[in-house]
Amino acid sequence: MRITRIETISYGWSLWVRIHTDEGLTGLGETYLHSDPARTLIENLFGPALIGQNPLAIEAHWRRMFDQTNFAGSRGAEMRAMSALDIALWDILGQACGRPIYQLLGGAVRDRIKVYNTCGAEPGLDFLVNADEFAQNLLSKGIRAMKIWPFDGYARQTGGHFISLPDLKKGLEPVRKIRAAVGDEMEIAMEFHSMWDLQCAVRIAQAHEEFNVMWLEDMIHPENLEAYEHLAAATRLPLTVSERLQTRYAFLPVMQRKIARIIMPDVEWCGGISEAKKIATLAETFNLPVAFHNFGGPVLNFASAHVAASIPNLMLLETGRCLLNQWTDEVIETPIVIEDGHMKLPEGPGLGMRLSDGLLRRDDVEVLVVE
Ligand SMILES: [Mg+2]
Structure with a gap:
């Protein structure tokens, strides 16, 4: 051929x-x-x-x-x-x-993939306004983990170099609302888009500890790993790193230096299916779970699902309901099916789409x- x-x-x-x-x-x-x-x-x-x-x-x-x-x-x-x-x-x-790609990667380790929702705004649901209702809505669909980024606005005001105690409290308001509405039924992932400096990141991380959030994602830039080591040592919450890293060579020191407790490659940025599988295997050798970044185009859902199906150390797969709604049958022929908080494995040969x-x-x- x-x-x-x-x-x-x-x-x-x-x-x-x-x-x-x-x-x-x-x-x-x-x-x-x-x-x-x-x-x-x-x-x-x-x-x-x-x-x-x-x-x-x-x-x-x-x-x-x-x-x-x-x-x-x-x-x-x-x-x-x-x-x-x-x-x-x-x-x-x-x-x-x-055969489906996951079969060629060693076969499926699971028959469906547990997902969380990245909470881009939907009609009537905005985590800055009604995080409690957002959480209730997701729970009613069987989705038991959600990702929000309420601190980004404060980072923009100061370039990420200062956060006041009142702003810290306001930033945590969505987390408080979720806990008040649904208690511990919802896992909360906090996303920071690498917008903070180290000093602010430590302050913000420690303020989250009482809420037992699931992870703190991309609090600072991943370029300086010494700064990241400092952050990891300063909080008991797990750090997630990062769709910003590409290839196994970038992920290795993040694991060796005990910075990230959750590894988050993006299959369409890190080097494709070949490289995502290798990064996941590398993480497995460090006893670390993988939660693939999956907030992109429709193909990313399928490519991520194939790798996610095939690795033993999958934690959760990201999905964005606000995006899924855009991929009607005018864009892709095969719908992405999420039921009871899980994505169905793709069917058919290749990507299956x-x-x-x-x-x-x-x-x-x-x-x-x-x-
Ligand atoms: Mg992210």
């Missing part, structure tokens, strides 16, 4: 890539968020090198692309482009074998071809 053509498709914050073969199989991949540079790399660097190659040699392609990035370093747009291509190659392999045919004909969708 040979790769004959690669398309990149830009829509909203998603960049999709389709790899076509001379045997009629087409693999779908995705990356997202500021993905124009990734698209350029696929069109000018990685794509031309893949044309004419055997798509089933996934490991070889990953390593060759990684080596191609030597001149610039492997992070950023390079790794996002590689992630999209890697996912598309796995989709082809699955279709060629007639397709973009809708009508989508590619829309005016706001731009398709470019590498041949």
Whole structure:
């Protein structure tokens, strides 16, 4: 089998890539968020090198692309482009074998995937306004963990360099409301988007301790691991790190230095399905759980589900109900099914999903071809 053509498709914050073969199989991949540079790399660097190659040699392609990035370093747009291509190659392999990708990763360790909800605003539900009702609503659907980020507004006011005691109290108000409404029935993940300096992060982390939140995510930038070690030592709550890191090489010192107790790669940023599986295995050797970041495009749900199904050390998978509602059958042919707080495993060979045919004909969708 040979790769004959690669398309990149830009829509909203998603960049999709389709790899076509001379045997009629087409693999779908995705990356997202500021993905124009990734698209350029696929069109000018990685794509031309893949044309004419055997798509089933996934490991070889990953390593060759990684080596191609030597001149610039492997992070950023390079790794996002590689992630999209890697996912598309796995989709082809699955279709060629007639098996779902999770089967080719060693088989399913679980028959459904426990999820939490990242609480982007929905009609009538906003965690800054009615976190208590949000929690009750999620519980009624069987979802028992939620993620909120009520401190971001305060970080913007001071550049993340100061938080007053009254603001600290106000930031914790949604947490208080959730506990008052549903007690310990709801796990609460606190997201900070790396907006704080170390001093503020310690103060904020310690203020959360009485509420036993599930984790503190990305409190500071992950660039300086010495600062992160300090933060980890200053709170008894577990730190989660981070969709901002790419490849196993970036995650290894976070584990070695006992910074993160929950490992959170993004399959479409960290290096694709190949690399996400390796990062998860690395975490397993440190007795650490993985909670994949999954707040992107529709393909990310499927790619994440395949890896999540196949690893023993999965904690939870992120989902965003506010996003799921946007992916109607005009965008994808296969719905993402979440029932009783769990995502169903994808069905069918490969990723088990397709973009809708009508989508590619829309005016706001731009398709470019590498041949
Ligand atoms: Mg995050």
